[in-house]
Amino acid sequence: MYKRLSALMFPITALLLVGALVWGYQENQEKNSILIKAENQYQRAFHDLSYHVEQLHGELGNTLAVNSTSSNMHRKGLVNVWRLTSEAQNEINQLPLTLLPFSKTEEFLSKISNFSYKAAVRDFTKKPLTDNEIGNLKALYKNSGEISKDLQDVQHKVITNRLRWMDVESALATEDKAEDNTIIDGFKTVDKRVAAYPELDYGPSVASIYDKRSVKKLGGKPVTAEDVKRKALKFAELGGNANVEVKENGKGTEWASYTATVTSQKHQQPISMDFTVEGGLLISYNDNRSVGPAQVPMKQAVANAGTFLQQKGYPDMTAVSADRYDNLGNLTFVTSRDGVLIYPEKITVRVGLDNGEATGFQASDYVRERQEKRQIPKPGMTLAAARKILHPEFKEMYNRLALIENEDAEEVLTYEFGGRINGSQYRIYLNAADGHEETVEEIRTSSGAQDK
16 A cells, blocks of 8 residues: 555655746746846946946037037037936936935936026027036036046946946845945945035026925014914814814924814814914815715806905915816916916815815915015017917917916016917917017816816
8 A cells, every 4th residue: 555655646746846846947047037137237227327427528528618609519518418417317217226325416417407408498699608607517527527437436346346236236225234335335435526516506497496495484473383273263264162283393494384183063074274384374275074976067166266265365366277176176376466467376276066165275386476566577569469479370269468487487477378279278478578488388188177
């Protein structure tokens, strides 16, 4: 019996053992294949990064080598600088550096990219490179040369010592002797060098991208939690018996704020509001009630939102867009003054389409940009003259004067034209002084969306 059982089990066991060995070998081969593929991708991205930073240094030198009046060569050089920095940023994103402090270098490349792009797209015959911008290019040329040398040193060590990027990934993930890794040390050296560079004046158009947006002081003094409690009770309108809890956020920072949560037996869900510490200005409002099936048309929702803002102390607001998402309407309002829409002073209102009541709003832009005495210039050209600049096939639906912030972070008065062309709807903003296009927006309409 034992012999027969052994004779039967032995080949089965042997077969299973062979199968396990084959499976294990295949799994190991697949794992090795994946690791090799990842390593090759990392190596390629790193060597491309080193190459493109070296090219960036050369292109900055080429741009500086030509005469200051060579607008075409300046534009060509700056476009190439923008392209190369974009390539370098993409390659950094492909490397396993998420756990490694490399933010200064990434921000450095980002600023070069934005500076070169914004300079390249303007009309050099009207706005040639300034002395300050030439100075920036000289500093960037010097700095990029140093960074390129540092990266080439790391590249030399990687090739000579046959270093692997998979070891970098493992070291960063486990913090196992990460401080002794040659590649990691090399990138830390680059980032420390960049951090030591003096900050350049890239101009307002670039600076606005990186500036932290803080609340402008509108003459108000810091408020207390008790002040916020009274403001929240008044805004929520749930009666004097409602309960309010106030929490301070970011104490001692420029982002300091209060969050007030109002609860009441009369209301099914709490209402939350955020206020600035400086002046006690309301930033956001959120009614967490459940919204039922839509029964109110968007036109009525827009009217109700306007009434809500008027009653809550936001006069002279005009709806500029309305989008419907299921049973909610998202409506954007801006200040209207003397027939001009002031887009920086923006408030977004959310309306429940079950009963048409506001369920929330966001006023951070309004709080930051509100100016009681904002100077609005007069148009330098007529509406008829501006209309002639539009594409002949553009089907105008409306026009209005609008104060917007352009790509140079400057407020400019524009003629806003809404209309259709090529089967799509657009807003086109023409500078009211000289007629050039400040910006063009395609209006992507959702269900029930309206362009006001």
